[in-house]
Amino acid sequence: MAVSANRLELLQIADAVAREKSIDKFVVLEAMEEAIQKAARLRYGTENEIRAEIDPKTGETRLYRLLEVAEVPESEATQISLEEAVARNPAAQIGDFLSEPLPPIEFGRIAAQIAKQVIVQKVRDAERERQYDEYKDRIGEIVNGIVKRVEFGNVIADLGRAEAIMRRDEGLPRETFHNGDRLRAYVYDVRRETRGPQIFLSRTHPQFMAKLFAQEVPEVYDGIIEIKAVARDPGSRAKIAVLSRDSSIDPVGACVGMRGSRVQAVVGELQGEKIDIIQWSPDPATFIVNGLAPAEVAKVVLDEDSRRIEVVVPDDQLSLAIGRRGQNVRLASQLTGWEIDILTEAEESQRRQEEFRTRSEMFARELDVEETIAQLLAAEGFVSIEEVAYVAEDELSEIQGFDEDIAGALQSRARDKIAERDARYDEERKLLGVTDEIAALDGLTPAMLVALGKAGIKTLDDFADLASDELIDGREGILRSFDLDADAANEMIMAARAHWFEGEADDNGASTMHS
Secondary structure, X not given: OEOOOOHHHHHHHHHHHHHHHOOOHHHHHHHHHHHHHHHHXXXXXXOOOEEEEEOOOOOOEEEEEEEEEEOOOOOOOOEEEHHHHHHHOOOOOOOOEEEEEXXXXXXXXXXXXXXXXXHHHHHHHHHHHHHXXXXXXXXXXXXXXXXXXXXXXXXXXXXXXXXXXXXXXXXXXXXXXXOOOEEEEEEEXXXXXXXXOEEEEEOOOHHHHHHXXXXXXXXHHOOOEEEEEEEEEOOOEEEEEEEEOOOOOOHHHHHHOHHXXXXXXXXXXXXXXXXXXXXXXXXXXXXXXXXXXXXXXXXXXXXXXXXXXEEEEOHHHHHHHHOHHHHHHHHHHHHHOOEEEEEEHHHHHHHHHHHHHHHHHHHHXXXXXXXXXXXXHHHOOOOOHHHHHHOOHHHHHOOOOOXXXXXXXXXXXXXXXXXXXXXXXXXXXXHHOOOHHHHOOOOOOHHHHHHHHHOOOOOHHHHHOOOHHHHXXXXXXXXXXXXXXXXXXXXXXXXXXXXHHHHHHHHHHHHHHHO
Protein backbone atom coordinates (compact mmCIF):
# COMPACT_ATOMS: atom_id res chain seq x y z
CA MET A 1 0.00 0.00 0.00
CA ALA A 2 1.38 3.45 -0.91
CA VAL A 3 1.99 5.76 2.04
CA SER A 4 0.19 8.62 0.35
CA ALA A 5 -2.95 6.56 -0.18
CA ASN A 6 -5.94 6.47 2.13
CA ARG A 7 -5.12 9.54 4.19
CA LEU A 8 -8.41 9.49 6.11
CA GLU A 9 -7.93 5.82 7.02
CA LEU A 10 -4.58 6.72 8.61
CA LEU A 11 -6.22 9.32 10.88
CA GLN A 12 -9.08 6.94 11.73
CA ILE A 13 -6.60 4.26 12.81
CA ALA A 14 -4.73 6.81 14.98
CA ASP A 15 -8.01 7.91 16.59
CA ALA A 16 -9.11 4.32 17.26
CA VAL A 17 -5.78 3.30 18.83
CA ALA A 18 -5.67 6.46 20.98
CA ARG A 19 -9.20 5.81 22.30
CA GLU A 20 -8.59 2.12 22.95
CA LYS A 21 -5.33 2.69 24.84
CA SER A 22 -6.43 5.97 26.49
CA ILE A 23 -3.46 7.89 25.12
CA ASP A 24 -3.07 11.09 23.10
CA LYS A 25 -3.73 10.82 19.34
CA PHE A 26 -0.54 12.80 18.63
CA VAL A 27 1.50 10.07 20.37
CA VAL A 28 0.07 7.53 17.91
CA LEU A 29 0.79 9.83 14.94
CA GLU A 30 4.40 10.26 16.17
CA ALA A 31 4.72 6.46 16.32
CA MET A 32 3.41 6.23 12.73
CA GLU A 33 5.88 8.87 11.59
CA GLU A 34 8.76 6.96 13.18
CA ALA A 35 7.55 3.73 11.56
CA ILE A 36 7.43 5.37 8.10
CA GLN A 37 10.95 6.78 8.70
CA LYS A 38 12.31 3.30 9.47
CA ALA A 39 10.63 1.79 6.42
CA ALA A 40 11.95 4.63 4.22
CA ARG A 41 15.50 4.04 5.50
CA LEU A 42 15.23 0.41 4.39
CA ARG A 43 14.16 1.65 0.95
CA TYR A 44 16.63 4.56 0.49
CA GLY A 45 19.52 3.33 2.65
CA THR A 46 20.10 3.41 6.39
CA GLU A 47 22.89 5.99 6.04
CA ASN A 48 20.33 8.66 5.07
CA GLU A 49 18.78 11.03 7.62
CA ILE A 50 15.10 10.67 6.70
CA ARG A 51 12.11 12.40 8.25
CA ALA A 52 8.39 11.73 7.84
CA GLU A 53 5.54 14.09 8.73
CA ILE A 54 1.82 13.31 8.90
CA ASP A 55 -0.56 16.24 8.74
CA PRO A 56 -2.91 15.72 11.75
CA LYS A 57 -5.79 17.43 9.88
CA THR A 58 -5.60 15.94 6.39
CA GLY A 59 -3.59 12.77 6.99
CA GLU A 60 -1.19 13.69 4.17
CA THR A 61 2.26 12.17 4.60
CA ARG A 62 5.41 14.04 3.56
CA LEU A 63 8.77 12.29 3.26
CA TYR A 64 12.09 14.13 2.99
CA ARG A 65 15.83 13.72 3.49
CA LEU A 66 17.83 16.10 5.74
CA LEU A 67 21.17 17.37 4.45
CA GLU A 68 23.60 19.40 6.59
CA VAL A 69 25.40 22.30 4.90
CA ALA A 70 29.15 21.68 5.29
CA GLU A 71 32.29 23.39 3.97
CA VAL A 72 33.77 20.03 2.94
CA PRO A 73 31.06 17.31 2.88
CA GLU A 74 32.26 14.03 4.39
CA SER A 75 29.14 12.03 3.50
CA GLU A 76 27.00 12.51 0.42
CA ALA A 77 24.06 10.88 2.20
CA THR A 78 23.84 13.39 5.04
CA GLN A 79 25.82 16.48 3.95
CA ILE A 80 25.83 19.01 1.12
CA SER A 81 28.44 21.61 0.08
CA LEU A 82 27.78 25.28 0.71
CA GLU A 83 27.93 25.95 -3.06
CA GLU A 84 25.19 23.40 -3.85
CA ALA A 85 23.11 24.56 -0.89
CA VAL A 86 23.22 28.21 -1.98
CA ALA A 87 22.12 27.12 -5.46
CA ARG A 88 19.00 25.59 -3.90
CA ASN A 89 18.49 28.26 -1.22
CA PRO A 90 20.45 31.54 -1.41
CA ALA A 91 20.06 32.07 2.36
CA ALA A 92 21.81 28.78 3.24
CA GLN A 93 24.78 28.90 5.65
CA ILE A 94 27.21 26.36 7.04
CA GLY A 95 25.51 24.32 9.81
CA ASP A 96 22.00 24.75 8.36
CA PHE A 97 19.88 21.78 7.32
CA LEU A 98 18.11 21.56 3.95
CA SER A 99 15.22 19.21 3.35
CA GLU A 100 15.06 17.28 0.09
CA PRO A 101 11.58 15.90 -0.72
CA LEU A 102 11.38 12.15 -1.42
CA PRO A 103 8.67 10.30 -3.36
CA PRO A 104 6.20 8.16 -1.34
CA ILE A 105 7.30 4.58 -0.83
CA GLU A 106 5.54 1.29 -1.26
CA PHE A 107 5.57 -0.80 1.95
CA GLY A 108 7.10 -4.19 1.29
CA ARG A 109 6.42 -7.13 3.63
CA ILE A 110 9.55 -6.54 5.78
CA ALA A 111 9.10 -2.77 5.87
CA ALA A 112 5.46 -3.18 6.90
CA GLN A 113 6.46 -5.62 9.67
CA ILE A 114 9.09 -3.20 11.03
CA ALA A 115 6.62 -0.31 10.87
CA LYS A 116 4.06 -2.36 12.81
CA GLN A 117 6.64 -3.25 15.50
CA VAL A 118 7.63 0.40 15.92
CA ILE A 119 4.01 1.54 16.26
CA VAL A 120 3.15 -1.25 18.75
CA GLN A 121 6.23 -0.49 20.87
CA LYS A 122 5.67 3.27 20.87
CA VAL A 123 1.99 2.88 21.75
CA ARG A 124 2.87 0.41 24.52
CA ASP A 125 5.45 2.83 25.98
CA ALA A 126 2.92 5.68 25.88
CA GLU A 127 0.29 3.49 27.55
CA ARG A 128 2.73 2.53 30.31
CA GLU A 129 3.65 6.18 30.89
CA ARG A 130 -0.03 7.09 31.07
CA GLN A 131 -0.67 4.32 33.61
CA TYR A 132 2.28 5.41 35.75
CA ASP A 133 1.23 9.09 35.69
CA GLU A 134 -2.33 8.15 36.57
CA TYR A 135 -1.60 5.76 39.45
CA LYS A 136 1.51 7.35 41.03
CA ASP A 137 -0.81 9.99 42.51
CA ARG A 138 -3.19 7.31 43.82
CA ILE A 139 -0.77 5.78 46.32
CA GLY A 140 -2.68 5.69 49.61
CA GLU A 141 -6.09 5.14 48.00
CA ILE A 142 -8.42 2.14 47.95
CA VAL A 143 -9.12 0.78 44.46
CA ASN A 144 -11.58 -1.80 43.13
CA GLY A 145 -10.69 -4.35 40.50
CA ILE A 146 -11.51 -7.72 38.98
CA VAL A 147 -9.20 -10.70 39.50
CA LYS A 148 -7.68 -11.66 36.12
CA ARG A 149 -5.51 -14.53 37.29
CA VAL A 150 -3.75 -16.00 40.32
CA GLU A 151 -0.09 -17.02 39.96
CA PHE A 152 1.60 -18.86 42.87
CA GLY A 153 -0.65 -17.05 45.33
CA ASN A 154 -0.03 -13.62 43.76
CA VAL A 155 -3.24 -11.99 42.54
CA ILE A 156 -3.23 -10.04 39.26
CA ALA A 157 -6.17 -7.62 39.14
CA ASP A 158 -7.65 -5.55 36.31
CA LEU A 159 -8.33 -2.01 37.56
CA GLY A 160 -9.99 -0.98 34.31
CA ARG A 161 -7.20 1.23 32.93
CA ALA A 162 -4.28 -0.76 34.32
CA GLU A 163 -3.21 -4.04 35.87
CA ALA A 164 -2.08 -4.37 39.48
CA ILE A 165 -0.53 -7.09 41.58
CA MET A 166 -1.26 -8.16 45.15
CA ARG A 167 1.56 -10.36 46.35
CA ARG A 168 0.78 -13.40 48.46
CA ASP A 169 2.11 -11.81 51.68
CA GLU A 170 -0.12 -8.74 51.14
CA GLY A 171 -3.31 -10.84 51.17
CA LEU A 172 -5.22 -11.88 54.29
CA PRO A 173 -4.48 -15.36 55.65
CA ARG A 174 -6.92 -18.06 54.48
CA GLU A 175 -8.41 -15.64 51.92
CA THR A 176 -8.56 -17.05 48.38
CA PHE A 177 -9.41 -15.36 45.08
CA HIS A 178 -10.52 -16.81 41.77
CA ASN A 179 -10.76 -15.38 38.25
CA GLY A 180 -13.61 -12.89 38.01
CA ASP A 181 -13.79 -12.15 41.77
CA ARG A 182 -14.09 -8.52 42.82
CA LEU A 183 -11.05 -7.19 44.71
CA ARG A 184 -10.87 -4.17 47.00
CA ALA A 185 -7.36 -3.22 48.11
CA TYR A 186 -4.99 -0.43 49.10
CA VAL A 187 -2.41 1.01 46.65
CA TYR A 188 0.81 1.16 48.67
CA ASP A 189 3.37 1.59 45.88
CA VAL A 190 3.68 2.36 42.15
CA ARG A 191 7.05 1.78 40.49
CA ARG A 192 8.52 2.20 37.03
CA GLU A 193 10.00 -1.13 35.95
CA THR A 194 11.40 -2.46 32.68
CA ARG A 195 8.23 -4.44 32.00
CA GLY A 196 6.09 -1.36 32.63
CA PRO A 197 4.67 0.38 35.69
CA GLN A 198 3.94 -2.00 38.56
CA ILE A 199 1.01 -1.13 40.84
CA PHE A 200 1.26 -2.91 44.19
CA LEU A 201 -1.86 -3.63 46.24
CA SER A 202 -2.31 -4.73 49.85
CA ARG A 203 -5.11 -5.89 52.10
CA THR A 204 -2.83 -6.29 55.15
CA HIS A 205 -1.49 -2.72 55.26
CA PRO A 206 -2.56 -0.80 58.41
CA GLN A 207 -3.71 2.12 56.26
CA PHE A 208 -6.13 -0.17 54.38
CA MET A 209 -8.14 -0.41 57.59
CA ALA A 210 -7.87 3.35 58.19
CA LYS A 211 -9.18 4.06 54.66
CA LEU A 212 -12.05 1.57 55.13
CA PHE A 213 -13.11 3.46 58.26
CA ALA A 214 -12.95 6.72 56.27
CA GLN A 215 -15.40 5.16 53.77
CA GLU A 216 -17.76 3.84 56.46
CA VAL A 217 -17.60 6.70 59.01
CA PRO A 218 -18.56 10.15 57.63
CA GLU A 219 -16.90 11.92 60.60
CA VAL A 220 -13.55 10.32 59.67
CA TYR A 221 -13.98 11.25 56.01
CA ASP A 222 -14.82 14.85 56.99
CA GLY A 223 -11.80 15.10 59.32
CA ILE A 224 -13.85 15.56 62.52
CA ILE A 225 -12.45 12.28 63.81
CA GLU A 226 -8.76 11.58 63.18
CA ILE A 227 -7.28 8.09 63.04
CA LYS A 228 -4.00 8.55 64.94
CA ALA A 229 -2.57 5.02 64.75
CA VAL A 230 -3.39 1.52 63.50
CA ALA A 231 -1.81 -1.82 64.46
CA ARG A 232 -2.87 -5.05 62.77
CA ASP A 233 -2.36 -8.76 63.00
CA PRO A 234 -3.98 -9.24 59.56
CA GLY A 235 -7.02 -11.51 59.49
CA SER A 236 -6.97 -11.99 63.27
CA ARG A 237 -7.07 -8.81 65.35
CA ALA A 238 -6.39 -5.08 65.12
CA LYS A 239 -6.30 -1.96 67.27
CA ILE A 240 -7.12 1.52 65.99
CA ALA A 241 -6.62 4.75 67.97
CA VAL A 242 -9.03 7.62 67.25
CA LEU A 243 -9.31 11.25 68.35
CA SER A 244 -12.26 13.64 68.00
CA ARG A 245 -11.69 17.29 67.12
CA ASP A 246 -15.23 18.05 68.30
CA SER A 247 -15.75 17.57 72.05
CA SER A 248 -19.45 16.78 71.48
CA ILE A 249 -18.62 13.70 69.34
CA ASP A 250 -17.44 10.45 70.92
CA PRO A 251 -14.83 9.09 68.47
CA VAL A 252 -15.13 5.47 69.63
CA GLY A 253 -18.94 5.48 69.47
CA ALA A 254 -18.94 7.12 66.03
CA CYS A 255 -16.58 4.47 64.64
CA VAL A 256 -18.58 1.61 66.20
CA GLY A 257 -21.87 2.96 64.81
CA MET A 258 -25.46 2.10 65.73
CA ARG A 259 -25.45 -1.48 67.06
CA GLY A 260 -21.92 -1.83 65.66
CA SER A 261 -23.03 -1.34 62.04
CA ARG A 262 -20.02 0.73 60.94
CA VAL A 263 -17.31 -1.39 62.50
CA GLN A 264 -19.06 -4.56 61.29
CA ALA A 265 -18.85 -3.34 57.70
CA VAL A 266 -15.06 -3.05 58.09
CA VAL A 267 -14.83 -6.41 59.92
CA GLY A 268 -16.77 -8.04 57.07
CA GLU A 269 -14.37 -6.67 54.45
CA LEU A 270 -11.40 -7.95 56.51
CA GLN A 271 -12.70 -11.51 56.83
CA GLY A 272 -13.80 -11.23 60.46
CA GLU A 273 -10.69 -9.46 61.83
CA LYS A 274 -11.57 -8.37 65.40
CA ILE A 275 -11.08 -4.61 65.87
CA ASP A 276 -10.48 -2.79 69.17
CA ILE A 277 -11.31 0.91 68.79
CA ILE A 278 -9.36 2.96 71.34
CA GLN A 279 -9.48 6.58 72.47
CA TRP A 280 -6.15 8.24 71.64
CA SER A 281 -4.51 10.36 74.34
CA PRO A 282 -1.49 12.71 74.24
CA ASP A 283 -0.47 11.29 77.63
CA PRO A 284 1.57 8.11 76.92
CA ALA A 285 0.50 6.36 80.13
CA THR A 286 -3.22 6.92 79.47
CA PHE A 287 -2.85 5.90 75.82
CA ILE A 288 -1.01 2.68 76.71
CA VAL A 289 -3.58 1.79 79.39
CA ASN A 290 -6.33 2.33 76.76
CA GLY A 291 -4.33 0.32 74.23
CA LEU A 292 -4.15 -2.74 76.51
CA ALA A 293 -7.96 -2.92 76.68
CA PRO A 294 -9.86 -5.06 77.49
CA ALA A 295 -7.33 -5.80 80.28
CA GLU A 296 -7.41 -3.63 83.44
CA VAL A 297 -4.19 -1.93 84.56
CA ALA A 298 -3.29 -1.26 88.21
CA LYS A 299 -0.12 0.81 87.76
CA VAL A 300 2.37 2.04 85.13
CA VAL A 301 6.01 3.16 85.36
CA LEU A 302 7.36 5.14 82.37
CA ASP A 303 10.95 5.37 81.14
CA GLU A 304 10.69 8.16 78.57
CA ASP A 305 14.35 8.04 77.49
CA SER A 306 14.11 4.46 76.22
CA ARG A 307 10.34 4.70 75.43
CA ARG A 308 9.71 1.72 77.67
CA ILE A 309 6.81 1.27 80.07
CA GLU A 310 6.27 -1.20 82.87
CA VAL A 311 2.62 -2.15 83.32
CA VAL A 312 1.37 -3.80 86.50
CA VAL A 313 -1.90 -5.74 86.20
CA PRO A 314 -3.93 -7.76 88.73
CA ASP A 315 -2.95 -11.42 88.76
CA ASP A 316 -6.23 -12.51 87.13
CA GLN A 317 -5.75 -10.00 84.27
CA LEU A 318 -2.32 -11.21 83.12
CA SER A 319 -3.46 -13.60 80.37
CA LEU A 320 -5.95 -11.01 79.08
CA ALA A 321 -3.30 -8.26 78.99
CA ILE A 322 -0.79 -10.46 77.16
CA GLY A 323 -3.38 -12.03 74.85
CA ARG A 324 -3.20 -15.25 72.87
CA ARG A 325 0.45 -15.79 71.85
CA GLY A 326 1.24 -12.28 73.12
CA GLN A 327 -1.06 -10.69 70.54
CA ASN A 328 -2.72 -8.05 72.77
CA VAL A 329 0.50 -6.62 74.21
CA ARG A 330 2.25 -6.80 70.82
CA LEU A 331 -0.51 -4.82 69.08
CA ALA A 332 -0.65 -2.30 71.95
CA SER A 333 3.13 -1.83 71.60
CA GLN A 334 2.87 -1.29 67.80
CA LEU A 335 -0.06 1.12 68.27
CA THR A 336 1.64 3.29 70.89
CA GLY A 337 5.27 3.00 69.77
CA TRP A 338 6.37 2.01 73.30
CA GLU A 339 8.02 -1.18 74.53
CA ILE A 340 5.63 -2.69 77.08
CA ASP A 341 6.69 -4.97 79.94
CA ILE A 342 3.83 -6.61 81.84
CA LEU A 343 4.06 -7.72 85.47
CA THR A 344 1.45 -9.05 87.88
CA GLU A 345 0.96 -7.28 91.21
CA ALA A 346 2.53 -10.31 92.95
CA GLU A 347 5.63 -10.18 90.70
CA GLU A 348 5.98 -6.45 91.22
CA SER A 349 5.68 -6.80 94.98
CA GLN A 350 8.30 -9.55 94.98
CA ARG A 351 10.65 -7.42 92.85
CA ARG A 352 10.17 -4.38 95.10
CA GLN A 353 11.05 -6.51 98.13
CA GLU A 354 14.15 -7.84 96.35
CA GLU A 355 15.27 -4.30 95.40
CA PHE A 356 14.65 -3.12 98.97
CA ARG A 357 16.73 -6.01 100.35
CA THR A 358 19.57 -5.40 97.86
CA ARG A 359 19.71 -1.65 98.62
CA SER A 360 19.58 -2.25 102.36
CA GLU A 361 22.49 -4.68 102.13
CA MET A 362 24.46 -2.20 99.99
CA PHE A 363 23.97 0.65 102.54
CA ALA A 364 24.85 -1.65 105.48
CA ARG A 365 28.03 -2.75 103.71
CA GLU A 366 29.18 0.55 102.20
CA LEU A 367 28.37 2.78 105.21
CA ASP A 368 29.11 0.14 107.86
CA VAL A 369 25.77 0.75 109.64
CA GLU A 370 23.22 -1.44 111.38
CA GLU A 371 20.56 -3.17 109.29
CA THR A 372 17.78 -0.94 110.73
CA ILE A 373 19.47 2.29 109.54
CA ALA A 374 20.22 0.74 106.14
CA GLN A 375 16.55 -0.29 105.78
CA LEU A 376 15.36 3.21 106.75
CA LEU A 377 17.53 4.73 104.00
CA ALA A 378 16.21 2.22 101.43
CA ALA A 379 12.61 2.81 102.56
CA GLU A 380 13.04 6.59 102.07
CA GLY A 381 13.98 5.99 98.40
CA PHE A 382 17.76 6.46 98.58
CA VAL A 383 19.44 4.27 95.94
CA SER A 384 23.17 5.19 96.18
CA ILE A 385 25.73 6.44 98.68
CA GLU A 386 26.18 9.54 96.45
CA GLU A 387 22.61 10.55 97.27
CA VAL A 388 23.30 10.12 100.99
CA ALA A 389 26.57 12.07 100.74
CA TYR A 390 25.27 15.11 98.89
CA VAL A 391 21.61 15.47 99.89
CA ALA A 392 20.70 18.39 102.18
CA GLU A 393 21.47 17.32 105.76
CA ASP A 394 17.99 18.21 107.03
CA GLU A 395 16.46 15.70 104.60
CA LEU A 396 18.35 12.96 106.41
CA SER A 397 17.78 14.29 109.93
CA GLU A 398 14.00 14.46 109.30
CA ILE A 399 13.78 10.69 108.70
CA GLN A 400 11.97 9.08 111.62
CA GLY A 401 14.54 7.69 114.06
CA PHE A 402 17.37 9.93 112.75
CA ASP A 403 18.74 13.13 114.25
CA GLU A 404 21.39 15.68 113.19
CA ASP A 405 24.23 13.62 114.66
CA ILE A 406 23.19 10.46 112.78
CA ALA A 407 22.65 12.44 109.56
CA GLY A 408 26.06 14.11 109.85
CA ALA A 409 27.79 10.81 110.59
CA LEU A 410 26.10 9.09 107.62
CA GLN A 411 27.11 11.87 105.23
CA SER A 412 30.67 11.85 106.55
CA ARG A 413 30.94 8.07 106.08
CA ALA A 414 29.39 8.26 102.59
CA ARG A 415 31.84 10.98 101.50
CA ASP A 416 34.80 9.06 102.93
CA LYS A 417 33.66 5.93 101.10
CA ILE A 418 33.29 7.84 97.81
CA ALA A 419 36.76 9.43 98.24
CA GLU A 420 38.28 6.02 99.01
CA ARG A 421 36.57 4.41 96.02
CA ASP A 422 37.51 7.29 93.69
CA ALA A 423 41.14 7.01 94.79
CA ARG A 424 41.09 3.31 93.82
CA TYR A 425 39.50 4.17 90.45
CA ASP A 426 42.10 6.92 89.90
CA GLU A 427 44.93 4.47 90.50
CA GLU A 428 43.35 1.98 88.11
CA ARG A 429 42.80 4.73 85.53
CA LYS A 430 46.51 5.58 85.59
CA LEU A 431 47.50 1.91 85.27
CA LEU A 432 45.23 1.67 82.20
CA GLY A 433 47.08 4.63 80.65
CA VAL A 434 44.20 7.12 80.63
CA THR A 435 45.82 10.58 80.47
CA ASP A 436 45.33 13.47 82.91
CA GLU A 437 43.94 15.57 80.01
CA ILE A 438 40.87 13.33 79.82
CA ALA A 439 40.62 13.22 83.62
CA ALA A 440 40.46 17.04 83.61
CA LEU A 441 37.27 17.10 81.48
CA ASP A 442 34.21 18.27 83.44
CA GLY A 443 31.60 15.61 84.10
CA LEU A 444 33.80 12.50 83.86
CA THR A 445 33.96 10.61 87.16
CA PRO A 446 36.86 8.30 88.13
CA ALA A 447 34.59 5.27 87.50
CA MET A 448 33.83 6.60 83.99
CA LEU A 449 37.54 7.07 83.31
CA VAL A 450 38.20 3.42 84.19
CA ALA A 451 35.40 2.32 81.83
CA LEU A 452 36.95 4.46 79.06
CA GLY A 453 40.40 2.99 79.72
CA LYS A 454 39.04 -0.56 79.49
CA ALA A 455 37.48 0.37 76.11
CA GLY A 456 40.85 1.66 74.81
CA ILE A 457 39.98 5.39 75.08
CA LYS A 458 43.16 6.78 76.65
CA THR A 459 44.00 10.17 75.11
CA LEU A 460 42.08 13.40 74.56
CA ASP A 461 42.08 12.73 70.79
CA ASP A 462 40.66 9.22 71.37
CA PHE A 463 37.78 10.76 73.30
CA ALA A 464 37.31 13.64 70.83
CA ASP A 465 36.92 11.13 67.97
CA LEU A 466 33.88 9.53 69.63
CA ALA A 467 30.22 10.19 68.75
CA SER A 468 27.69 10.59 71.57
CA ASP A 469 25.94 7.29 70.75
CA GLU A 470 29.28 5.45 71.14
CA LEU A 471 29.26 6.71 74.74
CA ILE A 472 25.61 6.24 75.73
CA ASP A 473 24.01 3.83 73.21
CA GLY A 474 21.63 1.51 75.05
CA ARG A 475 23.42 -1.73 74.15
CA GLU A 476 27.06 -0.95 73.41
CA GLY A 477 27.77 2.55 74.76
CA ILE A 478 31.00 2.70 76.77
CA LEU A 479 29.33 4.79 79.54
CA ARG A 480 25.80 3.32 79.18
CA SER A 481 25.63 2.32 82.85
CA PHE A 482 26.32 5.85 84.15
CA ASP A 483 22.98 7.52 83.37
CA LEU A 484 24.45 10.16 81.02
CA ASP A 485 22.10 12.02 78.69
CA ALA A 486 22.91 12.97 75.07
CA ASP A 487 23.42 16.67 75.85
CA ALA A 488 25.99 15.96 78.57
CA ALA A 489 27.81 13.45 76.33
CA ASN A 490 27.96 15.95 73.43
CA GLU A 491 29.20 18.70 75.75
CA MET A 492 32.11 16.52 76.95
CA ILE A 493 33.06 15.51 73.39
CA MET A 494 33.04 19.15 72.22
CA ALA A 495 35.21 20.12 75.22
CA ALA A 496 37.68 17.39 74.22
CA ARG A 497 37.77 18.74 70.65
CA ALA A 498 38.47 22.33 71.75
CA HIS A 499 42.26 21.89 71.46
CA TRP A 500 41.87 21.00 67.75
CA PHE A 501 40.77 24.57 67.02
CA GLU A 502 43.25 26.43 69.23
CA GLY A 503 45.93 26.39 66.51
CA GLU A 504 43.47 27.74 63.94
CA ALA A 505 42.51 30.59 66.29
CA ASP A 506 46.19 31.45 66.82
CA ASP A 507 46.88 31.40 63.06
CA ASN A 508 43.90 33.67 62.38
CA GLY A 509 45.05 36.06 65.11
CA ALA A 510 48.59 36.14 63.75
CA SER A 511 47.46 36.83 60.19
CA THR A 512 45.27 39.67 61.44
CA MET A 513 48.24 41.22 63.26
CA HIS A 514 50.43 41.09 60.12
CA SER A 515 47.78 42.65 57.93
